Amino acid sequence: MSPKRIVVSTSGVPKMIKKMADDEVKFNLAVSLHSAIDEVRTSIMPFNETFPLKDLQEALEYWYEKTKKAITYEYIVWKGINDSIKDIEALVTFCKYVPCKVNIIEYNPIDDGAFQQASSQAIEDYIRILERNNIVVNVRRSRGKDIDAACGQLANKS
Numbered sequence: 351m352s353p354k355r356i357v358v359s360t361s362g363v364p365k366m367i368k369k370m371a372d373d374e375v376k377f378n379l380a381v382s383l384h385s386a387i388d389e390v391r392t393s394i395m396p397f398n399e400t401f402p403l404k405d406l407q408e409a410l411e412y413w414y415e416k417t418k419k420a421i422t423y424e425y426i427v428w429k430g431i432n433d434s435i436k437d438i439e440a441l442v443t444f445c446k447y448v449p450c451k452v453n454i455i456e457y458n459p460i461d462d463g464a465f466q467q468a469s470s471q472a473i474e475d476y477i478r479i480l481e482r483n484n485i486v487v488n489v490r491r492s493r494g495k496d497i498d499a500a501c502g503q504l505a506n507k508s
Contacts, residue, residue, distance in 0.1 A: 363401050364409035371416035379413060380422040380453075381406070385432045386444035394431065407447050414448040421450040425476075426457050428465050433472035438479045451486035452476075 367379065385391040392398040410421055425441070427433050445452065454476055457467045473489060480487040 363397075364405040367406075367409040368412050371413045374417070378419055378422065379410075380424055381410070383423040383425050383441075383444070385437060386440035387432075387437060390432055390437065394428075403444065407444065410448050421448055423450055423452045424455060425452055426455045427468040427472055427476060428457055429468045429472070431465070433468040435475065435479075438476055441476075442479060442483045442485065445480070445483070445485045451488065452480055454487060454489045456489065456491050 363381075370379070382395070383391075384394050386403060388398065388402050391403065413419070413421065423441075423445070441452070454473060456473070457465065459465070459467050477487055477489065
């Protein structure tokens, strides 16, 4: 039986991660990261202003020291938000603090809003540069988007 996994993406993150490590939990940790640049991450996830990346990094280092379990970073790439080489390089740097893997999640646009799917070239750049730096990367491709039935799309149909 594979270990359970918890995704932490709300406020209080650093303290919660340390407490789980102290409690010797038996699951793996996945963190919704989406950017390794504070300003970008704050624009996507406003609580980052209260709990910046340096605090998250410290908590993840503590987690790994206590549990010896690698971290999984969940990472959506959006066009014009976090799809540049600078964003990829920042992620590579962040990944070097503790053993980890990165799940790149394909975004499903639901309208013409600020969040749009990144180009396939941007996704390929992430894969190439992460792999070149010996970071395990998986791409979660969405199914059903050809009929507007991918995650989040059906809820917005009228």
